[in-house]
Amino acid sequence: MARLKFLCDADRCIECNACVTACKNENEVPWGINRRRVVTINDGKPGERSISMACMHCTDAPCKAVCPVDCFYNTPDGIVLHSKDLCIGCGYCFYACPFGAPQYPRVGNFGSRGKMDKCTYCAGGPEPDLSAAEYEKYGANRIAEGKLPLCAEMCSTKSLLAGDGEIIAAIYKERVLKRGYGSGAWGWKTAYKETIDV
Amino acid sequence: MTRTGTDRRWSAHGIAAALLMLMAVLLMLPAASGPAVAQVNPTTEAVKEEQLMQALDRVTGRVSIPDQKAATLIQVEGQEWRAYHERTLAWIGGIAILGTLAVLAAFYIVRGRIPIEGGLSGRTIVRFRWFERFVHWLTASCFVILALSGLNVAFGKSLLLPLIGPEAFSSFSMAAKYAHNFLSFPFTLGLVLMFFIWALRNIPGRVDIAWFMQGGGIVGNTHPPAGKFNGGQKVLFWLVILVGGAIAASGYILLFPFYGTTIAQMQTAQVIHGLLAVLLIAVILGHIYIGTLGMEGAFGAMGSGQVDLNWARQHHSLWVAEVENQAAEEGRRGVPPSAVPAE
Numbered sequence: 001m002a003r004l005k006f007l008c009d010a011d012r013c014i015e016c017n018a019c020v021t022a023c024k025n026e027n028e029v030p031w032g033i034n035r036r037r038v039v040t041i042n043d044g045k046p047g048e049r050s051i052s053m054a055c056m057h058c059t060d061a062p063c064k065a066v067c068p069v070d071c072f073y074n075t076p077d078g079i080v081l082h083s084k085d086l087c088i089g090c091g092y093c094f095y096a097c098p099f100g101a102p103q104y105p106r107v108g109n110f111g112s113r114g115k116m117d118k119c120t121y122c123a124g125g126p127e128p129d130l131s132a133a134e135y136e137k138y139g140a141n142r143i144a145e146g147k148l149p150l151c152a153e154m155c156s157t158k159s160l161l162a163g164d165g166e167i168i169a170a171i172y173k174e175r176v177l178k179r180g181y182g183s184g185a186w187g188w189k190t191a192y193k194e195t196i197d198v
Numbered sequence: 199m200t201r202t203g204t205d206r207r208w209s210a211h212g213i214a215a216a217l218l219m220l221m222a223v224l225l226m227l228p229a230a231s232g233p234a235v236a237q238v239n240p241t242t243e244a245v246k247e248e249q250l251m252q253a254l255d256r257v258t259g260r261v262s263i264p265d266q267k268a269a270t271l272i273q274v275e276g277q278e279w280r281a282y283h284e285r286t287l288a289w290i291g292g293i294a295i296l297g298t299l300a301v302l303a304a305f306y307i308v309r310g311r312i313p314i315e316g317g318l319s320g321r322t323i324v325r326f327r328w329f330e331r332f333v334h335w336l337t338a339s340c341f342v343i344l345a346l347s348g349l350n351v352a353f354g355k356s357l358l359l360p361l362i363g364p365e366a367f368s369s370f371s372m373a374a375k376y377a378h379n380f381l382s383f384p385f386t387l388g389l390v391l392m393f394f395i396w397a398l399r400n401i402p403g404r405v406d407i408a409w410f411m412q413g414g415g416i417v418g419n420t421h422p423p424a425g426k427f428n429g430g431q432k433v434l435f436w437l438v439i440l441v442g443g444a445i446a447a448s449g450y451i452l453l454f455p456f457y458g459t460t461i462a463q464m465q466t467a468q469v470i471h472g473l474l475a476v477l478l479i480a481v482i483l484g485h486i487y488i489g490t491l492g493m494e495g496a497f498g499a500m501g502s503g504q505v506d507l508n509w510a511r512q513h514h515s516l517w518v519a520e521v522e523n524q525a526a527e528e529g530r531r532g533v534p535p536s537a538v539p540a541e
Contacts, residue, residue, distance in 0.1 A: 011244070017262065034263050039271040041259040047244045051259075053271055062280045068351045069368050070359060086368040088375050090351065091455060095465050096280045098272050103265075112379070113455070183244040190272055 002164035003078040004121060004143075005192065006152065007172055008052045010183045012159035015040055015050035019151035019160055023054070026122065026150040027139025033103045035119040036151055049183055052151070052160050055080065055101035055119035056191035063093035063102060077143070079121040084137045089113035098190045121162070122149040169196045247272070267456060279465045283352075283472075291352060291476040298480040302487045312493045314509045315421075322504035323521060330395055334500055337388030337438075340381045345479050347374035352472065379453060386446045393439055399426050400435040405516065415513070426517040437481055445474045 015038050023029065023036045036054035057080045064072035064080060071086035072093075091113055093102040104113035124141030127134035134141060142149060152162035161168040169185070176182035176198040185196045250257045257271040326334070350358065350371060359367045406429035412422040414430050422428075427435065448471040451459055459467070489496050495509035510518045 015262075020263070032265070034265060034268060037261050037263055037265075037268045039257075039259040039261055039269060041250070041257065041271065042245045043260040049245050051271060062276055066280050066283050068355055069371050070355045070364065071368070086364055088368060088372045090375060091452070092283070092351075095461065095468060096276045096283070098274055098276045100268060100270055100273065100461075181244070184247050186247050187272055189247070190274060190277075 001076055003166075004057065004163065005078070005165040005168060005188075006054065006056055006121075006149075007161040007168045007185050007188070007196075009159045009161065009172055009175065010049040010051050010186055011179075011181065012157040012175075013038065013050040013052055014157055014159070016156060019052050019155055022150045022154050023119070026142075027120070028135070029139065030105050030117060033105060033117050035101075035103075035117070051186045052155075053099055053187065054151070055097075055121070056099055056187050057119075057121055058098075058191040059193060062096035062098065066092045066096040068092060073126070075123060075143075077123075079123050079143070081120055081123060081125055081138075082116065082118070083126045084115040084117075085126075087115045089115055099187060119149075122147070165192065172196055173198050267461070270461070273461060275462055275465060279468070282469055287352060287469075287472050287476070290473060291349075294476045294480040295349075295483070298483045302484065302492075306487075306492065309416075311491065314495045314506060315512050316508050318495070318506050319508040321507040322498075323507050323510050323518065324503060325499040325505045325510070326503045328503065331500055331503055333388055333391045333395060336384055337392060340385035340388060341442075341482065343377050343381055344385060345475070345482070347378040348472075348475055349479070350374050351378075382446060382449050382453065385442075389439060389442050389446065392435075396427075396435060397439075400432045402429070402432055405429075406432060421512055421515070423515045424513065424517070425520070426514060428514065434481065434485055437478065441474050441478045441481075445471055445478060448474070 017038050020034060020036050020038060024034070027035065029035055036052060038050050038052045040048060040050045042048045057078060059078070061072065061074075061080045063082075064074075067082075068090055069086050069088055071084075072080060072082045074080055089104055089107075089112070091104065093116060094100070094104070101118045102116045103118065104116055106112070107114040120138050120141075122140050122142035124130070124134040124144065125138035127137065129144040130141050140150070147153065148162045152160045155161075161171060172182070172185060173196060182198060189195050247257065251272070251274065255275060256273045258269055259271055261269045351374075354367065354371060358370070362370070403425075405423060405425060409422040409424055409429035412420050414428060415421050416430075448467040451467040452464060452471060455464060489500065495506050496513075498505045498509075507518070
């Protein structure tokens, strides 16, 4: 079985933010929430790189470990999903997540958090595949349609790669060998406890 | 092509330009024949995740969306917080709470219920007036719900979730979360009121040292003298005020996420909140024990507000003397004695 991962080839990312926009549009993401964002490191300085980041769907995910109501689960492909019916909006997954993926719509008094929202790898949620309830809560389920996440599919420079970890790692390796440089698979060590050595 | 064009091609300007180009090419020849430095390598200066991690333990950049906290790309402290929450807190909390319960059970088996020496006298003395009792129970009832809902967040998924199933547990936890958030306000009010009504009576003195030297009468059969509050109660009071206050303060930081705090500060606040909370729960378990099961005649103080005179003489001899002196003085002045309850 495939182990689905994200890989952002920072040497190709041009910070066009199309992945961010595509994600918001495809999943009808609530106002104020960005499931994916592009972070520019060393902005305006030599060696500047932009990295598109969302939930990395970690191996042994920290959010899943700390959730007090155990609302996270893994799909057979290794995607980390959660149930908004079970989520109580406590904020613990945000404390634990290395990538700042979980976000909460603000509801009610002071800092009251609503049900957590994060990248689903375009794989919906626990509701029946492609149901209206699933779309309303989690957005698209492209995986059920046999497609990859839209952010990666429509990346204009093919910087953002989604797919089986071994395959995208091989593509990245080949690129690094061919062009002679690569700033590394950002977040892989933290998320998957491995790096891509070239 | 016209004659003028040909003329211009061989004009003085043209020849000069051609010569300059030739010179430039000749000047560049030695550089090209040396090592291949001309090839561009963007990674020589590219930022590397590992370098950034080693420098700061987190990687932060710039985002073009309004949510500026999204500018933190990777924060590894989350892993440490996870280890604390899943292992450290579970162990410390488990040992503190179960350990206290075990100690109390052992104490009860060995010592039994501490009786009133000489039995009930039948005469009572007012220990806590209605406002004092109201403040106590306001704080106490909030604390019990805050403690249980807090423990539910830490231990519920291992203890309660398997028993009642995910849906019921989630609904319960959601209600518990709201209770935890909202009851923090009356709890804090209780702490403030407690401070104002009891702080003066809880200033430690020489009598308390003697009280502790004799083990507070808990060990052995001596009855060290004590005022309205004995040494142990004073320690409890200041623990409740200071530790309770710190728990409340760290809780409000968590209740207002990103109100001038960063995620690292919120993680720290959560660690302080959890550790102090299990400490205070353990302390309060001892307090509940001695106020109910552990000692005959003690509950009346916070129940009806009155205690038996023999109980008061046994545990708070100096306070009884003080009240009696006051009553005698008031009696001389023709004021109704305060030892008679007005309620």
